Amino acid sequence: MSRTPGQQTRRAFLRSAIRLGGALAVSPGLGHRARARSPRSVQAPYNGRGLTPGWGLNTYYAYGVDGFTADTLAAAAQAMLDNGLWQAGYNLIVIDDGWASFDRDADGNLQADPEKFPDGIAASVERLHGMGFSVGIYGDMGTQTCQSRPGSYQSEQQDAQWFADQGFDHVKMDWCNAEAFDARERYTLMSEALVATGRPISFAVCNWGQQNPWEWAPPIANSARTASDLSGIYEGDALDHYYGSYQWSCMLKNLDGNQHPDAAGPGYANDPDCLQTGNGFFASEREEVAQLQLWAVMGAPMLLGLDVRSVDDRTLRLLTHPALQAINRDPLARQGRRLNAEHGHEVWAKPLADGTSHAVVLFNRTDSASTAALRWHDLWGAGSAYVRDLWNWTEIGTQRDGWSARLQPHESRLLQIAPLS
Numbered sequence: 534m535s536r537t538p539g540q541q542t543r544r545a546f547l548r549s550a551i552r553l554g555g556a557l558a559v560s561p562g563l564g565h566r567a568r569a570r571s572p573r574s575v576q577a578p579y580n581g582r583g584l585t586p587g588w589g590l591n592t593y594y595a596y597g598v599d600g601f602t603a604d605t606l607a608a609a610a611q612a613m614l615d616n617g618l619w620q621a622g623y624n625l626i627v628i629d630d631g632w633a634s635f636d637r638d639a640d641g642n643l644q645a646d647p648e649k650f651p652d653g654i655a656a657s658v659e660r661l662h663g664m665g666f667s668v669g670i671y672g673d674m675g676t677q678t679c680q681s682r683p684g685s686y687q688s689e690q691q692d693a694q695w696f697a698d699q700g701f702d703h704v705k706m707d708w709c710n711a712e713a714f715d716a717r718e719r720y721t722l723m724s725e726a727l728v729a730t731g732r733p734i735s736f737a738v739c740n741w742g743q744q745n746p747w748e749w750a751p752p753i754a755n756s757a758r759t760a761s762d763l764s765g766i767y768e769g770d771a772l773d774h775y776y777g778s779y780q781w782s783c784m785l786k787n788l789d790g791n792q793h794p795d796a797a798g799p800g801y802a803n804d805p806d807c808l809q810t811g812n813g814f815f816a817s818e819r820e821e822v823a824q825l826q827l828w829a830v831m832g833a834p835m836l837l838g839l840d841v842r843s844v845d846d847r848t849l850r851l852l853t854h855p856a857l858q859a860i861n862r863d864p865l866a867r868q869g870r871r872l873n874a875e876h877g878h879e880v881w882a883k884p885l886a887d888g889t890s891h892a893v894v895l896f897n898r899t900d901s902a903s904t905a906a907l908r909w910h911d912l913w914g915a916g917s918a919y920v921r922d923l924w925n926w927t928e929i930g931t932q933r934d935g936w937s938a939r940l941q942p943h944e945s946r947l948l949q950i951a952p953l954s
């Protein structure tokens with residue numbers, strides 16, 4: 534039996550849902566079945582940044598390499614203020630590859646393409662700051678970026694200082710033309726160079742999961758990409774258990790590549806690449822919702838890849854769903870784990886900061902309808918638990934032993950589940 538929240542506003546519903554586990558945990562006789570989980574050691578982020586995953590816009594899937602200028606970015610920022618994306622949490626703009634000139638200046642500094650940024654890039658950063666955004670920039674640890682702009686190899690200190698001087702708050706460093714190098718060593722150099730500038734700058738490693746960044750990036754970066762670009766399937770990518778279209782398979786590849794939950798915590802997130810919502814990449818809204826819910830439960834950075842100047846209401850409703858922010862940016866910052874994946878019917882669970890409840894995604898990656906089932910035993914032990922559907926605003930109510938849902942191909946359900954006595 535399910536019922537909708539009646540007089541409650543949706544936000545109030547969500548707030549009470551998010552508090553549900555905590556409230557139950559302190560009520561006598563309730564919540565005591567919660568298995569004592571040793572909390573992941575919570576260390577302070579090495580640079581004080583990125584306590585929860587970054588949210589915003591990345592230019593690469595939205596505008597490509599040559600489809601943006603200073604004016605495009607200002608218009609995108611204004612649109613995000615007008616259409617509510619900024620208010621929903623998307624307040625970082627990452628200027629990806631294509632911003633730079635092909636040559637350094639006479640002093641050896643990077644410089645912006647003068648046609649795209651006629652007033653220089655610092656002016657753009659200042660303008661975006663004035664509109665309430667943090668601003669990120671793209672560079673590369675190798676000799677050249679993926680689009681043949683100058684790389685930072687052996688110019689790490691100079692470039693880090695230049696990024697800080699322009700006013701950037703976030704730096705993403707790619708790995709093209711660097712494959713022969715030791716990634717841990719190169720990225721550590723850049724991380725230290727950024728810290729040495731004295732400017733608080735969050736640092737995003739982007740070496741596509743090569744050389745296992747989840748093993749060494751948490752103490753030196755705020756995120757690291759764990760797979761190749763979500764836009765394609767590349768040499769060396771595993772191709773098992775894929776379904777549906779090429780695009781759907783790309784998403785599954787990045788989802789599967791991101792399974793390193795022990796590395797994640799406050800200050801560090803595994804990054805399976807940007808959101809492809811609303812840009813025509815996916816074949817259906819169901820696929821878009823699945824990516825959003827899975828990225829939320831994995832605690833992944835939520836960077837948009839669509840032209841935010843022209844977003845339809847349908848897409849806005851998806852992107853601004855308050856459950857995304859509540860789950861993705863839960864202060865415990867744990868990455869959801871895949872509990873089981875029988876025949877492509879998956880159950881994902883992310884422990885929440887209230888100490889007992891979990892965000893859960895039931896997910897069907899396959900091309901046929903099927904049932905995904907979760908037993909409380911997999912989370913806490915036997916007994917009853919209270920279930921809410923956070924996406925559809927429905928109370929599913931108290932359930933004994935477990936719960937299951939019939940899922941259409943590529944469908945997902947985002948739940949909050951709290952143990953009862």
Ligand code: GLA
Nearest residue numbers: 593629630679680707739762
């Ligand atoms: C690589 C990165 C992408 C993007 C492009 C830009 O492919 O993985 O995220 O930055 O380079 O050229």
